[in-house]
Amino acid sequence: MRTLLPGEWIDGDVIVAAYYAYYLELIITMYADYKNMKEAEKDVTSPRCWFLPTYYSQAALADWSSLNFAQAAGFRDRYMGRLDTCEKIYVPINCDGHWYMLLVDISHATATIWDSLESPSRREKMINESLAILASLDFVLRQEARALFGNRFSFLNFQIYRQAGLPQQPNGFDCGYYVMKYMDSPCIVVHDSYQHDLDHARLLLALYLVQSPLNKIRRRLIQEARKL
Template sequence: MSSYQKRSAGSENSSFSHSARAMAPGNYRYPEVKTPLRRQVHAPSPVKKFGLCACTRQIRRNRSPRRVSGNVLGGFISMTHNSLKRNALDSPLCYSMDREVIVVDDELGDVEMISDDTSMEADAVENVAMDVDETAEKENEPSLEVVDLENGNFMVDDGSQGDNKKSSLVWNRPVTDVCGFEAYRKALESAENRTSKLKDRGFGNAVKERCRALLRSLRSFWLQDEEPIEDVRREPFLPLSKEDETAVKHAFSANIQNMLVTHKNSNIDITGENLRCLKPGQWLNDEVINLFLVLLKEREAREPKKFLKCHFFNTFFFTKLVNSGTGYNYGAVRRWTSMKKLGYHLIDCDKIFIPIHMSIHWTLAVINIKDRKFQYLDSFKGREPRILDALARYFVDEVMDKSEVDVDVSQWRREFVQDLPEQRNGFDCGMFMLKYMDFYSRGLDLCFTQEHMPYFRVRTAKEILQLKAE
């Protein structure tokens, strides 16, 4: 067959093919190109690394329909697709950032990276900032570029050794909290040497402050493991041992005339009859209350850093200060608070506690110097304004007499505390009053209830027998 006939036959076949496609398009079509396998990349990669330029040239050479039939061209496209897929899976990840801007906060000194052309995962680059600025290009200053991030390794290319060479600035540690911070610090130290703008902003001080913060957090973490911080809120509720409960039980059943303990400094004696007021259902007496207040003051002297500086008046103070017959009388209690007797002035205290006995009911008044207010606490939530007025007058007279200071208490608050544990029976008022003082002297809120009163009674009896408040 001559070349003319071959060309004619080819033309006829070509015409037939086009006609057949027009009539039955479903029977003649190029192979469908499937969507390439999607793989998650962390940064855009140059297209040329996947060989698309080469395949484009190959398609251009074979794009003539007279040389390549439909089946051959479809097979070539499928083959090219498979080749691209293999190259994409086998080629190393390349992270290049075409544009990055450093934003420096003048007040906080924090630096963060803003990249328009990257999609790097936040977990891999957390707390890592790169020092590339648009002004650096004008000043011919080299820029940093993340070129590899494999197996948690962090590599930075400064462009000083060519396009295909990696810088020696490599950290072979996984990106965790501490290591991420280390990478952040080292990257920014390198940035400080390369970018004059960061130098002008005093960036080194921000890095040093972050280092100090990290060291403080690590130190506190290790100290917490070695020396656990004791919860002070548990101390008022520590359980009693069986030996302590047995000792209190024997003391409650002792002869009423037996002398159980004697406190020499205060000259207070506790007999079996006195201690029995701490049994359930009994009213507290002056001896037990006054001795417990002395023990609270001794507790503060043992551990002054743990407790507030307080003064505890005994149960006879207010009846002397405000006599039912003569009224307010500062001279009757003037010598109670001399420097020789106390060793300190009342104005130097945080709180002053005054137990108030009203016929058959115990309440508490507080001169709260720390918070500049006068407080009244009643387990039945009663109010007695005259008591706070008398104490305000006493405090002014006392400070003038002992410290020669004229205190203005006109702006101090008068507070009748309502958010406090409330008494649910007719005999625990004295116990409530003691625990108000106990918790306030610890610097704690009044976080107890009526249900704790049986435990507090036994614990107070134990502390009195041991002559030591805990």
């Protein structure tokens, strides 16, 4: 939770301690779980978005070909609903210690890279990582996708773009927060009038995480806070 203090990293591969990386990734995954929970409240036939956890991209980028069908089904059952109602898939990705988002838009057959700290040195790697994610979606969803869209359908045929006009983070440690903001309100982030107080937003996010029903130590944290 201290990673949400102003000036601290919200990232998965930074600083020195292994547990630090684990908890930072957990924050993003918790928020993905929360967004999926809200999507599940919609009518069963309503258009939906899928929010994948950080370890999905880690598995895909490590060696997707080694993933067995049981593991693939685990991702499918927990984080993916009916493909016929899915409009977009949000995939957080870590590139050399920097978080960015790949937004897969099924209705437009596009995959867009949302990056709050653009760097020419990372562009090619991000493209290759995006292709690996699309290949993983083909692996997990091939049977259902081809039943819906035909045998020639492939996520690898989607056009890959970079989202233009994104506000750039003013430092090297806020990429994790921006990824969660992309999950929350991407259309607002790209608006010309968008201004954001990151320190204030971090405090609000910390409050959400403490109070979230997905937080397994929620009750203990609230009890400790009451003692202060």
